[in-house]
Each structure stands twice: as structure tokens, then as C-alpha cells.
Amino acid sequence: MPKELKQISFTLELPKHLVVSLNAIYAGSHWRKRQQIKQGYLALTKGLFAGLKERYGAFDEPCEIAFDFSGTRIFDCDNHVYMGKMIQDCLVAAGIITDDTAKHLAKVSYAKSQKQKGQKGVSVKVEIRGVNG
Numbered sequence: 001m002p003k004e005l006k007q008i009s010f011t012l013e014l015p016k017h018l019v020v021s022l023n024a025i026y027a028g029s030h031w032r033k034r035q036q037i038k039q040g041y042l043a044l045t046k047g048l049f050a051g052l053k054e055r056y057g058a059f060d061e062p063c064e065i066a067f068d069f070s071g072t073r074i075f076d077c078d079n080h081v082y083m084g085k086m087i088q089d090c091l092v093a094a095g096i097i098t099d100d101t102a103k104h105l106a107k108v109s110y111a112k113s114q115k116q117k118g119q120k121g122v123s124v125k126v127e128i129r130g131v132n133g
Contacts, residue, residue, distance in 0.1 A: 005130035006063075008056050008096075010048070014071075014083070014122045018044065021079040041086040042093060049094035059097045061130050064107035070115055071122035077110045080124075084110060087126060097128065106131045 018040050025034065067084045088100045088108070098104045113125075 005132075006056065006059060006061075007127065007129045008052060009125065009127045010052065011123050011125045012044065012048070012087070014124060015040070015044070016121060018083070018086075019122050020082055022082045025082050038086060038089065041090050045087070045090040045094065049090060049096055053094055053096050056096075058095050059104075059128060059130060062104055062106045062132075063097060063128050063130050064109070065091075065097075065105065066109045066111070066127045066129075068111045068113050068125040068127075069122060070113040070125075071119055077112055080110050080112070083124065084108065087124070091128070 018037060020029075020037055065084075065088065067080060067087070069080050069083075088097075088105070091097045092100055116123075
């Protein structure tokens with residue numbers, strides 16, 4: 001009988017100052033600004049991710065992450081990569097995933113959905129699934 005693979009799904013509401021496109025970073029964002037953004041993501045996710053780790057445990061096996069962005073400031077799918085990278089770094093910092101190297105993170109995907117009625121800002125639905133080696 002095949003082993004059941006772990007799966008987590010959650011949604012983050014991103015504050016306006018953390019909605020950053022990859023193009024903006026490539027355009028020469030100062031390292032201090034990038035550090036402020038990273039610290040903002042760490043602060044935003046600290047409590048949520050601690051609760052997720054406590055409830056579900058860590059992904060010690062290889063996994064994949066699917067990001068689905070929706071909201072008022074939606075970029076091209078590839079411009080969400082920087083925000084996804086920040087969330088990945090927070091998942092590692094919280095111990096939910098062991099590392100974001102190819103050995104532990106087999107796949108990352110990005111999608112964008114339509115803004116929901118009454119939605120303000122940007123939301124990102126994150127799904128983490130275990131994969132077979």
C-alpha cells in the first residue's frame with residue numbers, strides 16, 4: 001500500500017509594502033530595501049508558520065510548493081517569483097521544509113487567479129505537498 005503523502009494548504013494576505021515584482025528587484029533595489037522586505041515576510045509568517053509546524057510537523061521528505069496569487073496588484077506569473085522566494089525562505093526559517101535546495105524542494109509552480117469580490121490587496125494561496133523521492 002503506497003505511503004500517504006502529507007499536504008498543507010493556506011492563504012496569506014500580503015500587505016501592500018510586501019507586494020514586490022521580480023522586475024522591481026532587477027531594476028536595482030538597494031540591498032537594505034531587499035532586507036526590509038525579507039524581515040517583513042519573516043514577521044508576517046512567524047506565528048502562522050509556527051502553528052503550521054506544530055500542527056503538521058516538518059516536511060523531511062522532498063516536497064513541492066504551488067503558489068496561487070490573486071488580488072488588486074497582480075503581475076505576470078513570473079513576476080511573483082520574488083514573493084514566492086521570500087515565502088520559501090520563511091518556510092525554511094520556520095522549519096516547515098528542511099531546505100529549499102533541489103534535494104528537498106522538487107518543484108515550485110506559480111499561478112494567478114482572479115480577484116475575489118470585495119478582495120483588497122493581494123492574497124497568496126500556498127500548497128505544500130510531499131512527493132515521491
